Amino acid sequence: MLLNGSWRWLAVVGLLAGVPAAGQTSSSVLQKAVSQAMRGQSGTALVLRVSSERIIASYRLEVAARRVVYPGSSIKPFTLMALLESGKLDGQTALVCKRSVSIAGHELNCTHPDVKQPLDAAAALAYSCNSYFTTVALRLTPAQLHDSFVADGFTSATSMAEAAGQVALAQSPQQLQLEAIGEWGIKVTPLELARAYARIAQLASAHDAKLQPLFEGLQQSVAYGMGHAAQPESAMLVAGKTGTAPAEEGAWTHAWFAGYAPAENPEIVVLVFLERGHGGAEAAGVAREIFAAYAQSRGAAGTATNKAGQR
Numbered sequence: 001m002l003l004n005g006s007w008r009w010l011a012v013v014g015l016l017a018g019v020p021a022a023g024q025t026s027s028s029v030l031q032k033a034v035s036q037a038m039r040g041q042s043g044t045a046l047v048l049r050v051s052s053e054r055i056i057a058s059y060r061l062e063v064a065a066r067r068v069v070y071p072g073s074s075i076k077p078f079t080l081m082a083l084l085e086s087g088k089l090d091g092q093t094a095l096v097c098k099r100s101v102s103i104a105g106h107e108l109n110c111t112h113p114d115v116k117q118p119l120d121a122a123a124a125l126a127y128s129c130n131s132y133f134t135t136v137a138l139r140l141t142p143a144q145l146h147d148s149f150v151a152d153g154f155t156s157a158t159s160m161a162e163a164a165g166q167v168a169l170a171q172s173p174q175q176l177q178l179e180a181i182g183e184w185g186i187k188v189t190p191l192e193l194a195r196a197y198a199r200i201a202q203l204a205s206a207h208d209a210k211l212q213p214l215f216e217g218l219q220q221s222v223a224y225g226m227g228h229a230a231q232p233e234s235a236m237l238v239a240g241k242t243g244t245a246p247a248e249e250g251a252w253t254h255a256w257f258a259g260y261a262p263a264e265n266p267e268i269v270v271l272v273f274l275e276r277g278h279g280g281a282e283a284a285g286v287a288r289e290i291f292a293a294y295a296q297s298r299g300a301a302g303t304a305t306n307k308a309g310q311r
Contacts (some may be wrong), residue, residue, distance in 0.1 A: 094120045
């Protein structure tokens with residue numbers, strides 16, 4: 001279904017759609033993978049080229065640009081980035097997970113494995129530890145967290161066809177803690193979140209030393225943490241983060257996965273948003289299918305290039 005003024009929407013889609021350069025994986029391969037992975041799903045999925053932040057494959061792009069919802073734990077990398085960039089946290093800060101977390105009526109108990117040892121920033125991100133993030137978030141002022149999220153692009157629409165996210169200024173420590181984990185005060189569109197992860201991927205390519213715990217945490221999330229279902233059976237490593245967010249419409253949740261690959265030198269970002277889903281169990285699995293298609297096509301392209309060079 002298109003928005004009102006469908007001609008205008010189609011024009012925007014045409015501007016957003018990326019055209020692969022010579023030697024790059026064909027967008028048609030990714031479009032087929034996205035359509036198959038999302039078949040029968042309610043939600044949206046996007047693939048962006050990291051270098052340009054342009055969309056090269058999508059499912060229900062109008063949902064990606066217009067749906068404004070809580071991000072849940074998919075926002076934690078940006079909370080960690082705010083802490084690292086402000087100097088309020090470093091990669092060595094380790095805390096024991098308290099397991100039980102209750103804030104202003106929100107029951108946020110940690111469900112990750114009980115590792116019986118303190119978690120540093122990277123491991124806390126990999127395990128999506130609510131205890132860790134709601135504790136260290138208090139090192140930021142409400143204005144610092146608010147301004148950092150705004151700088152990440154979570155209130156920015158880039159065309160008439162897009163909605164803009166919302167970032168509130170916390171009025172209490174409890175609101176600050178909930179905002180830091182995407183449960184209050186911040187709503188985003190899937191397109192905004194995809195672009196924000198593309199910027200993290202760009203920073204990963206630049207190997208910013210200050211943000212190394214962030215990059216390590218995203219890789220470890222897929223290697224062994226809550227996002228492990230996103231890793232395809234290939235040598236190409238994926239980095240990313242899941243999220244399970246509260247739904248305003250009822251007592252269910254929405255599912256997120258956002259990440260990039262290859263982890264060490266990112267080329268694409270994959271964003272999956274599923275209505276009435278769970279991040280680690282469902283959204284990450286959909287992302288895996290898309291990453292697998294990219295890895296296979298990328299390998300085939302490399303083989304073809306090598307053969308051409310041998311002639």
